[in-house]
Amino acid sequence: MALPGLRARCRTAATLGIQCTSKRSCIGGQGQGQDQSKTRPGAQPPPGSRSAALYVHWPYCEKRCYYCNFNKYIPRRLDEDAMRTCLVQEATTLLKLSGVQRINSVFFGGGTPSLASPYTVASVLEAIAQNTHLPAKAEVTLEANPTSSKASRLAAFQVAGINRISIGIQSLDDTELQLLGRTHSASEALGTLEEARRLYPGRTSVDLMFGLPGQQVEPWLGQLQELLSRCDDHVSLYQLTLERGTTLFAQVQRGTLPSPDPETAAQMYQDGREVLREAGFRQYEVSNFARNEALSSHNWTYWQGGQYIGVGPGAHGRFVPQGDGGSLREARIQTLEPDNWMKEVSVFGHGTRKRVPLGELELLEEVLALGLRTDIGITHQHWLQFEPHLSLWEVFGESEEVRELQSQGLLLLDPRGLRCSWKGLAVLDTILLRLLLQLQNAWENRSPPTFKVTKSGAASPRGDSCFKYDLD
Numbered sequence: 316m317a318l319p320g321l322r323a324r325c326r327t328a329a330t331l332g333i334q335c336t337s338k339r340s341c342i343g344g345q346g347q348g349q350d351q352s353k354t355r356p357g358a359q360p361p362p363g364s365r366s367a368a369l370y371v372h373w374p375y376c377e378k379r380c381y382y383c384n385f386n387k388y389i390p391r392r393l394d395e396d397a398m399r400t401c402l403v404q405e406a407t408t409l410l411k412l413s414g415v416q417r418i419n420s421v422f423f424g425g426g427t428p429s430l431a432s433p434y435t436v437a438s439v440l441e442a443i444a445q446n447t448h449l450p451a452k453a454e455v456t457l458e459a460n461p462t463s464s465k466a467s468r469l470a471a472f473q474v475a476g477i478n479r480i481s482i483g484i485q486s487l488d489d490t491e492l493q494l495l496g497r498t499h500s501a502s503e504a505l506g507t508l509e510e511a512r513r514l515y516p517g518r519t520s521v522d523l524m525f526g527l528p529g530q531q532v533e534p535w536l537g538q539l540q541e542l543l544s545r546c547d548d549h550v551s552l553y554q555l556t557l558e559r560g561t562t563l564f565a566q567v568q569r570g571t572l573p574s575p576d577p578e579t580a581a582q583m584y585q586d587g588r589e590v591l592r593e594a595g596f597r598q599y600e601v602s603n604f605a606r607n608e609a610l611s612s613h614n615w616t617y618w619q620g621g622q623y624i625g626v627g628p629g630a631h632g633r634f635v636p637q638g639d640g641g642s643l644r645e646a647r648i649q650t651l652e653p654d655n656w657m658k659e660v661s662v663f664g665h666g667t668r669k670r671v672p673l674g675e676l677e678l679l680e681e682v683l684a685l686g687l688r689t690d691i692g693i694t695h696q697h698w699l700q701f702e703p704h705l706s707l708w709e710v711f712g713e714s715e716e717v718r719e720l721q722s723q724g725l726l727l728l729d730p731r732g733l734r735c736s737w738k739g740l741a742v743l744d745t746i747l748l749r750l751l752l753q754l755q756n757a758w759e760n761r762s763p764p765t766f767k768v769t770k771s772g773a774a775s776p777r778g779d780s781c782f783k784y785d786l787d
């Protein structure tokens with residue numbers, strides 16, 4: 316599936332419509348059969364179930380960071396009232412269309428959603444609660460940039476209904492922050508982190524980047540150690556992807572900055588995950604680490620192939636439009652540009668630009684590619700919810716490839732299910748490529764072939780975000 320205006324370098328990730336990279340990703344959570352009311356991630360419902368997660372995209376930023384090509388705009392004049400009205404309207408329309416009866420988590424991402432007013436956040440949450448069941452304990456995350464999240468605002472967001480904060484720290488080195496084009500210093504970032512922890516104890520996450528041009532392993536590990544002495548229970552490590560069309564990309568192309576060294580980045584990742592493990596963090600996903608069970612249930616829904624509704628410019632969704640009589644899950648993307656999106660929402664009640672019904676094989680590819688990003692992988696029970704007629708054993712049990720990966724200590728297929736080992740998680744790209752081909756073969760060879768084989772091909776989970784948009 317190719318989405319308009321969005322060139323994803325990772326086909327499976329493009330199909331998924333979510334950021335999918337081996338050393339950088341956005342999603343998380345775990346735990347078969349746990350109590351959802353505690354908002355801890357639990358077993359996921361089948362493809363067309365009556366519950367979903369909901370993502371809200373706030374498309375504006377103060378300034379363009381030099382590395383970023385997510386869907387974001389620097390507004391000359393921002394009409395927040397109009398934006399709020401449209402977000403509320405689109406959330407209402409899509410919730411009705413989806414027919415979901417319960418929203419288990421909400422995520423305000425961007426862009427810089429901490430630039431939105433708490434009133435806007437509260438209005439969207441109210442619209443969700445009016446149209447479906449939003450449990451009081453549902454995880455409700457807001458991404459916050461250090462400069463736009465003063466203590467008073469963080470408190471106001473809490474009153475508005477936010478109960479989890481994800482802070483884009485990116486680096487604790489001021490020179491690196493300048494290189495990235497960030498508007499904050501390391502000490503401002505730590506100040507925001509301190510405030511966030513005070514207000515959202517156990518529910519504050521930080522993003523730290525690695526693999527920057529010229530960055531060395533030891534100083535970066537020093538940053539990570541410092542962050543660990545200050546942070547809460549959730550850390551995301553994102554390897555820099557040089558995105559075409561960004562300032563950083565141009566600087567590296569021109570030779571004014573050195574190209575990031577992949578070996579150095581790989582070493583940082585290995586050492587970083589070791590340091591986090593020693594500090595009591597569980598690596599529950601390729602890029603995500605949590606202790607005290609502070610896994611992100613919203614992102615876990617993505618990785619478990621759950622339904623999600625995307626609201627706002629450029630938001631991605633995956634749900635069955637049951638309200639329309641639909642029975643197939645659709646990959647959806649909303650119109651990217653905020654003014655155009657607002658016009659469409661005003662006329663049609665939503666700004667859905669692209670709808671692609673997902674075939675059975677495509678859905679299974681997603682379940683495989685996303686599930687393997689997590690430490691628990693894909694349980695047999697989970698797989699059967701999506702494909703009752705072709706078990707994991709049938710797909711992978713006789714595979715030479717799988718046997719080889721198992722003997723290399725990279726993969727496990729056992730009575731629990733299919734998952735990467737600790738060692739394997741670091742090389743998911745290569746593993747996944749082989750497993751996807753295996754799945755496609757097994758699918759083609761099952762009988763009778765009453766389905767259309769979808770586009771096939773190599774898929775790599777690494778390095779790219781499919782929530783990102785090429786600028787050129």
Ligand SMILES: C[S@@+](CC[C@H](N)C(=O)[O-])C[C@H]1O[C@@H](n2cnc3c(N)ncnc32)[C@H](O)[C@@H]1O
Pocket residue numbers: 334340341342370372385424425426456458481520521522551611614623624625629630631632782
């Ligand atoms: C990179 S992740 C960071 C998550 C963070 N580390 C955490 O634990 O909460 C979040 C970003 O992914 C993108 N994103 C997530 N879900 C999305 C969706 N459904 N549609 C479009 N973009 C999405 C947004 O750009 C958002 O800012």
Ligand SMILES: C[S@@+](CC[C@H](N)C(=O)[O-])C[C@H]1O[C@@H](n2cnc3c(N)ncnc32)[C@H](O)[C@@H]1O
Pocket residue numbers: 339382383384385424425426427428458459460482483484485522523524553554555556557558
């Ligand atoms: C899209 S941003 C939105 C959140 C917020 N505006 C911020 O800047 O922190 C979410 C996360 O994506 C990560 N990210 C964005 N562009 C990236 C890139 N080119 N390579 C690696 N990570 C990236 C950053 O770590 C950032 O915290």
Ligand code: SF4
Pocket residue numbers: 375376377378379380383384385387425426427460483
């Ligand atoms: S990294 Fe965050 S603040 Fe920077 S441009 Fe991207 S979305 Fe905006």
